[in-house]
Amino acid sequence: MKGQAPPPATFPYPIVETVLDNGLLVVAVPMDSPGIAAHYVAVRTGSRNEVEPGLSGFAHFFEHMMFRGTPRFPPDRYNDVLKRLGADGNAFTTDDWTCYHIVAASDQLSTVMDLEADRFMNLSYGVEAFQKEAAAVLGEYNKNASVPFNALFEKLHDTAFTAHTYKHTTMGFLKDIEDMPNQYHHSLAFFARWYRADNAILVVAGDVRPEEVFALARRHYGAWRPGVAPFSTPVEPAQREEKSAHLSWPAPTLPLLAIAFHAPAFDAGGIEGHALDVLASACFAPTSPLHKELVLDRQWADWLAAGAEDRRDPGFFLVLARVKDAARVGDVRQAIERTLEQVAKEPLAPARLEQVRSRLRYGFLSGLLTPDQVAATVCHYAQLTGETASIERSFATLAKVGAGDVAAASARVFRPENRTVVTLAPASEGDAN
Amino acid sequence: MKTVLLPSRATPFVTFRFLFAAGSFDDPSGKEGLAALTGALLAEGGTQSLTYEQLLEALYPMAAGIGVHVDRDVTIVSGTVHRDHLTRYYGLIRDVLLTPRLDPKELARLRDDQRNAIVSGLRAVDDEALGMESLASLLYAGHPYGRPVEGTVSGIGALTREDVARFSSSRFTQDRLTLGLAGDLPDGFVERVAEDLRALPERGEARAEHGVSRRPRGFDTLVVTKPARAWAISMGHPLSITRSDDAFFPLFLANSYFGEHRTFNGVLMTKLRSDRGLNYGDYSYVEHFVQDGASTFALPNVARRQQSFSIWIRPVAPAHAHFAIRLAVRELRRLVSDGLTQEAFEETRAFLSSYSKLWVQSPARRLGYAMDGAFYGGKSLVEELADRLPAMTRDDVNATIRAHIDPESLSIAVVADPEGAAEFVARLAANDPSPVTYDSETKPDVLLEDRDVAIEPLAIDRSRCTIVSASSLFE
Numbered sequence: 001m002k003g004q005a006p007p008p009a010t011f012p013y014p015i016v017e018t019v020l021d022n023g024l025l026v027v028a029v030p031m032d033s034p035g036i037a038a039h040y041v042a043v044r045t046g047s048r049n050e051v052e053p054g055l056s057g058f059a060h061f062f063e064h065m066m067f068r069g070t071p072r073f074p075p076d077r078y079n080d081v082l083k084r085l086g087a088d089g090n091a092f093t094t095d096d097w098t099c100y101h102i103v104a105a106s107d108q109l110s111t112v113m114d115l116e117a118d119r120f121m122n123l124s125y126g127v128e129a130f131q132k133e134a135a136a137v138l139g140e141y142n143k144n145a146s147v148p149f150n151a152l153f154e155k156l157h158d159t160a161f162t163a164h165t166y167k168h169t170t171m172g173f174l175k176d177i178e179d180m181p182n183q184y185h186h187s188l189a190f191f192a193r194w195y196r197a198d199n200a201i202l203v204v205a206g207d208v209r210p211e212e213v214f215a216l217a218r219r220h221y222g223a224w225r226p227g228v229a230p231f232s233t234p235v236e237p238a239q240r241e242e243k244s245a246h247l248s249w250p251a252p253t254l255p256l257l258a259i260a261f262h263a264p265a266f267d268a269g270g271i272e273g274h275a276l277d278v279l280a281s282a283c284f285a286p287t288s289p290l291h292k293e294l295v296l297d298r299q300w301a302d303w304l305a306a307g308a309e310d311r312r313d314p315g316f317f318l319v320l321a322r323v324k325d326a327a328r329v330g331d332v333r334q335a336i337e338r339t340l341e342q343v344a345k346e347p348l349a350p351a352r353l354e355q356v357r358s359r360l361r362y363g364f365l366s367g368l369l370t371p372d373q374v375a376a377t378v379c380h381y382a383q384l385t386g387e388t389a390s391i392e393r394s395f396a397t398l399a400k401v402g403a404g405d406v407a408a409a410s411a412r413v414f415r416p417e418n419r420t421v422v423t424l425a426p427a428s429e430g431d432a433n
Numbered sequence: 434m435k436t437v438l439l440p441s442r443a444t445p446f447v448t449f450r451f452l453f454a455a456g457s458f459d460d461p462s463g464k465e466g467l468a469a470l471t472g473a474l475l476a477e478g479g480t481q482s483l484t485y486e487q488l489l490e491a492l493y494p495m496a497a498g499i500g501v502h503v504d505r506d507v508t509i510v511s512g513t514v515h516r517d518h519l520t521r522y523y524g525l526i527r528d529v530l531l532t533p534r535l536d537p538k539e540l541a542r543l544r545d546d547q548r549n550a551i552v553s554g555l556r557a558v559d560d561e562a563l564g565m566e567s568l569a570s571l572l573y574a575g576h577p578y579g580r581p582v583e584g585t586v587s588g589i590g591a592l593t594r595e596d597v598a599r600f601s602s603s604r605f606t607q608d609r610l611t612l613g614l615a616g617d618l619p620d621g622f623v624e625r626v627a628e629d630l631r632a633l634p635e636r637g638e639a640r641a642e643h644g645v646s647r648r649p650r651g652f653d654t655l656v657v658t659k660p661a662r663a664w665a666i667s668m669g670h671p672l673s674i675t676r677s678d679d680a681f682f683p684l685f686l687a688n689s690y691f692g693e694h695r696t697f698n699g700v701l702m703t704k705l706r707s708d709r710g711l712n713y714g715d716y717s718y719v720e721h722f723v724q725d726g727a728s729t730f731a732l733p734n735v736a737r738r739q740q741s742f743s744i745w746i747r748p749v750a751p752a753h754a755h756f757a758i759r760l761a762v763r764e765l766r767r768l769v770s771d772g773l774t775q776e777a778f779e780e781t782r783a784f785l786s787s788y789s790k791l792w793v794q795s796p797a798r799r800l801g802y803a804m805d806g807a808f809y810g811g812k813s814l815v816e817e818l819a820d821r822l823p824a825m826t827r828d829d830v831n832a833t834i835r836a837h838i839d840p841e842s843l844s845i846a847v848v849a850d851p852e853g854a855a856e857f858v859a860r861l862a863a864n865d866p867s868p869v870t871y872d873s874e875t876k877p878d879v880l881l882e883d884r885d886v887a888i889e890p891l892a893i894d895r896s897r898c899t900i901v902s903a904s905s906l907f908e
């Protein structure tokens with residue numbers, strides 16, 4: 001499929017952007033959504049920035065602190081304003097970034113910006129509020145604790161990484177979460193270090209005019225200090241031998257199998273990463289021969305998924321399976337590894353490639369129906385690369401991926417010494433794999 | 434057959450929603466789980482012309498799916514597709530409804546999955562969902578609402594292809610169907626779909642009356658044990674009103690004030706999380722609530738003929754469980770005795786007036802809400818609120834709270850670690866004080882209030898407390 005004319009633009013709405021004097025990238029995406037606008041702020045800091053020992057999970061914890069008020073808008077007043085607007089506001093943190101989002105009536109955009117910009121510049125809280133929020137974060141860890149996937153991911157990251165901060169999940173190590181109430185002063189330093197205009201992106205999507213968005217952004221965000229400190233994550237050395245770990249689970253869950261390979265960071269123009277996206281869909285989607293074998297025919301697994309998430313630094317290509325019988329974990333693993341070896345040797349058929357591209361494109365479009373979805377998507381790409389042009393560039397790269405690229409990527413990534421395998425099974429079936 | 438249409442040229446997508454008034458309520462005795470298996474087999478059992486694998490293959494390049502969600506009273510078959518693929522997609526979803534293959538191979542797989550959803554899912558890996566289903570088992574003991582949609586382990590084991598075929602032909606019928614279409618609908622498309630659906634059986638089995646659940650005075654407590662580092666708590670009581678009743682809407686406002694889902698507005702959230710850091714969140718509901726994906730909004734088309742009032746206390750440290758229950762009951766008693774202030778009423782009304790408009794941002798959700806309106810014999814909840822909120826008064830709200838919320842008739846479900854469960858129940862039933870200490874600084878007024886919370890009377894009778902292992906539930 002190489003050498004074809006470039007496909008039509010993938011993103012269905014205009015993207016208009018400007019950079020304020022303080023370095024804040026401001027993006028407006030006008031779309032047909034009568035009376036509604038989504039206001040998203042991406043801070044390009046996540047758990048990958050947590051380099052100090054004992055302070056894992058801090059980016060996520062800090063996201064909570066961002067709701068603890070400013071002199072102008074103490075927490076009650078902040079919430080009162082949101083409540084009066086009838087706005088839907090929340091936040092989330094990932095490995096790479098932290099997102100603060102509000103969806104509200106578009107004619108309230110000025111109020112929303114006033115409210116949001118204020119906390120990015122003037123956040124202020126005392127020790128009591130800090131410690132109560134630390135307790136709520138422990139509560140969040142606790143609510144997740146009964147879900148085996150969380151433990152599996154925790155173990156996988158800890159096992160596969162040695163130097164890079166992807167070693168811990170975004171929630172952080174439990175011992176660090178339990179120590180959070182003692183880290184008030186670090187929280188102040190964290191804010192000063194990362195919450196800077198030139199480390200953030202503002203995206204407003206919906207029933208808005210770009211020039212109005214830019215004028216409001218200048219007024220409300222113009223005084224936000226720039227000056228984010230230079231930062232680079234520790235480099236993860238190449239893995240030299242296969243690693244594995246097993247978790248024994250106290251409740252009778254189905255066994256879980258995770259097979260992970262170190263994979264390249266997101267690169268909008270990088271063929272290898274996009275080839276892995278194609279491979280993930282072609283080899284592991286519900287239409288794949290492997291899914292047919294494991295889930296539909298032999299019924300050894302009831303669920304199978306794979307893919308490489310977009311990450312700023314090299315992360316994982318991850319294959320996950322939930323196995324119906326602990327005695328079959330080894331068989332399922334073999335079938336997965338056989339599939340990965342095969343794709344390096346037998347190129348995907350052109351028709352299959354075309355179907356995969358179609359699926360990825362329509363899947364992307366079907367996730368862009370509301371201002372909320374649109375702003376989240378633009379933020380996702382912009383936080384990865386610092387620019388929105390990466391959306392179209394990424395899809396253009398995808399269109400260029402050929403069967404040879406898929407084979408080459410799999411030969412390079414799916415090497416046994418690059419692999420980490422983690423299993424989880426009920427305590428009584430602990431040695432099943 | 435009812436029809437709800439929301440045509441729009443603003444989107445290149447078309448949404449289909451086929452809502453059947455049939456759900457796990459309709460499961461025959463001894464066949465608990467039949468509605469869920471029938472729904473799953475529609476979605477993943479192929480059509481007369483295509484196996485399930487071939488159906489997946491056809492859907493793949495469109496990045497579209499055919500989803501089936503079964504609840505207690507309704508089943509929704511739905512999908513959204515880009516107009517580029519409308520004709521082909523419609524042929525597939527039509528065949529799923531009209532000529533399902535009900536492939537025995539897929540049935541065996543899905544029946545296995547359904548059993549696992551209880552045995553190694555609900556009982557094992559999601560304590561909060563387990564808490565909610567345990568609460569339902571108390572609220573609706575002996576009633577079909579009192580067990581999960583997935584059914585029971587023995588019921589699932591008894592299901593056959595003949596059961597599914599009979600259920601499908603007697604429940605997925607024209608008289609139980611609401612057809613919903615939204616988006617870029619070509620000329621004549623609606624008529625074609627409606628005509629095709631006439632191939633469904635015209636009338637099905639008459640639907641049994643729901644039978645309003647009893648509401649005994651006092652507290653019933655169920656402690657479900659499994660390994661748990663923190664304990665999930667759900668509590669509540671059945672309601673005699675739904676969106677079909679005028680009184681529902683003032684109660685809906687009162688609930689928003691008390692425990693709006695995943696916001697910091699609610700009394701419960703403020704008292705338990707913000708002031709005390711007891712857990713991650715605390716909310717309340719006046720109807721069955723399923724969160725739509727990662728959003729804060731309710732999934733449409735899980736309508737029920739009977740609703741309940743419930744409080745969801747997310748997992749707390751075991752040492753705080755008794756205190757957290759007391760604090761929630763105390764606040765509920767205050768809600769009933771004091772009601773909302775005029776200021777709180779006006780703030781909540783203003784909030785809901787705007788917030789509700791955000792519930793229908795996508796065509797699929799707008800359509801779902803409109804179809805729920807049809808289920809309850811009115812307009813969509815968003816429109817009902819827009820019509821009713823302006824004229825609502827604080828007195829309406831407070832009178833409705835007093836009429837429908839009873840803090841002295843609560844069922845309480847706790848998912849607890851086996852270690853400590855018996856002692857917990859003993860302390861509950863003895864009405865022992867439950868003082869708490871914090872590892873963090875706490876405001877003086879909160880500490881002062883804690884003294885009263887710790888001795889808030891809970892008249893829990895030991896004979897109405899049950900401890901069961903999670904592994905024995907829904908057997």
